[in-house]
Amino acid sequence: MSFLCCGTGEKFNVDTTVVVKHEMAAPIKVVVTGAAGQIAYSLLYQVASGAVFGPEQPVYLHLLDIAPMMGVLEGVVMELADCALPLLAGVLPTANPEEAFKDVSAAFLVGAMPRREGMERKDLLSANVRIFKEQGQALDKVARKDVKILVVGNPANTNALICSKYAPSIPKENFTAMTRLDQNRAQSQLAAKLGVPVKDVKNVIIWGNHSSTQFPDASNAIVTIGGAEKSVPKAINDDEFLKTTFVSTVQKRGAAVIAARKMSSALSAAKAASDHMRDWFLGTGDRWVSMGVVSDGSYGTPRDVVYSFPVTVSNGKWKIVQGLTISDFAREKLDLTGKELVEEKQDALDVCKD
Ligand SMILES: NC(=O)c1ccc[n+]([C@@H]2O[C@H](COP(=O)([O-])OP(=O)(O)OC[C@H]3O[C@@H](n4cnc5c(N)ncnc54)[C@H](O)[C@@H]3O)[C@@H](O)[C@H]2O)c1
Numbered sequence: 001m002s003f004l005c006c007g008t009g010e011k012f013n014v015d016t017t018v019v020v021k022h023e024m025a026a027p028i029k030v031v032v033t034g035a036a037g038q039i040a041y042s043l044l045y046q047v048a049s050g051a052v053f054g055p056e057q058p059v060y061l062h063l064l065d066i067a068p069m070m071g072v073l074e075g076v077v078m079e080l081a082d083c084a085l086p087l088l089a090g091v092l093p094t095a096n097p098e099e100a101f102k103d104v105s106a107a108f109l110v111g112a113m114p115r116r117e118g119m120e121r122k123d124l125l126s127a128n129v130r131i132f133k134e135q136g137q138a139l140d141k142v143a144r145k146d147v148k149i150l151v152v153g154n155p156a157n158t159n160a161l162i163c164s165k166y167a168p169s170i171p172k173e174n175f176t177a178m179t180r181l182d183q184n185r186a187q188s189q190l191a192a193k194l195g196v197p198v199k200d201v202k203n204v205i206i207w208g209n210h211s212s213t214q215f216p217d218a219s220n221a222i223v224t225i226g227g228a229e230k231s232v233p234k235a236i237n238d239d240e241f242l243k244t245t246f247v248s249t250v251q252k253r254g255a256a257v258i259a260a261r262k263m264s265s266a267l268s269a270a271k272a273a274s275d276h277m278r279d280w281f282l283g284t285g286d287r288w289v290s291m292g293v294v295s296d297g298s299y300g301t302p303r304d305v306v307y308s309f310p311v312t313v314s315n316g317k318w319k320i321v322q323g324l325t326i327s328d329f330a331r332e333k334l335d336l337t338g339k340e341l342v343e344e345k346q347d348a349l350d351v352c353k354d
């Protein structure tokens with residue numbers, strides 16, 4: 001197994017004895033940006049241990065961060081080596097986006113500034129959107145055309161849109177934004193309210209933007225109680241809770257974590273990024289998951305913004321769940337978060353003009 005030293009590009013060897021079994025698939029190249037940051041610190045282990053691409057799929061990790069972080073990244077590379085992970089075929093740390101994105105099959109775009117207490121969402125947009133313009137251009141040049149891209153860095157939906165715009169040779173369907181953390185939060189809130197394990201709640205939906213305008217929607221969610229499936233709204237029997245406390249708790253959860261930790265969520269964000277990419281690669285069956293995808297106007301949402309919908313995935317392709325009834329209450333919420341995305345898109349395009 002080869003690990004490269006940051007900055008110097010010098011190779012060093014790690015004695016991992018038999019690392020990759022012969023019957024295993026060839027390694028796939030996977031890039032994680034913001035690799036010296038907090039989310040990556042949890043995410044890298046999950047990717048390298050087989051939790052995302054499966055227990056038979058070796059990975060070659062490309063780690064991108066900015067030049068001043070190469071020293072820190074060196075430490076992350078050492079720790080990855082010290083994990084002695086059988087599926088980790090190699091590591092390439094770099095500050096060069098074109099090197100990082102070369103031939104990758106999967107891209108976790110995490111690297112961006114997180115919001116801290118007192119910062120507004122707009123401050124984040126102008127600081128971060130340029131990163132995604134530059135990275136879109138680099139992906140366009142050197143990534144595989146079937147690369148699956150997950151944008152985590154905020155504002156995630158709009159960053160994913162900008163990245164796609166600057167990578168026209170890669171299909172739009174390959175760009176997604178992470179709302180899985182919101183889905184996991186919503187599922188966990190419902191399970192707690194119902195007093196069931198989290199695995200027994202499914203099909204909760206996150207609509208729209210990964211922001212406080214998102215609409216966490218339990219109206220189609222299903223719970224397994226006593227071996228039988230039941231509608232969550234019927235099992236909870238408290239519409240007021242589902243329309244108010246539930247929605248606002250999930251909408252404000254990221255801000256609540258920042259207020260408590262003085263830092264943005266990281267452990268749960270990394271877990272959600274793993275869930276999102278695993279389901280995209282390995283499929284969902286008939287379970288619904290929420291992903292920010294380029295809107296085709298489904299459910300009367302604005303086209304050409306990255307909007308979170310319920311999707312199912314098979315053979316590596318996501319499909320929006322169709323035919324759901326949208327109540328008047330939901331309509332208002334879907335429109336509000338759509339309006340915010342249209343405004344963010346315009347702000348981002350203005351920033352990218354400079
Ligand atoms: N979508 C979600 O659900 C969700 C959840 C949590 C956090 N986030 C967002 O994820 C992002 C990362 O959060 P974090 O806590 O890991 O932040 P962090 O500050 O700990 O790490 C970010 C890393 O990105 C690096 N970076 C900055 N510019 C870069 C560039 N141009 N190329 C490559 N790397 C670059 C930084 O040097 C740093 O190491 C933030 O924008 C945060 O708001 C999103």
Ligand SMILES: O=C(O)CC[C@H](O)C(=O)O
Nearest residue numbers: 115154253254255264265
């Ligand atoms: O900046 C925020 O308000 C949220 C940070 C992060 O996206 C989260 O959801 O935990």
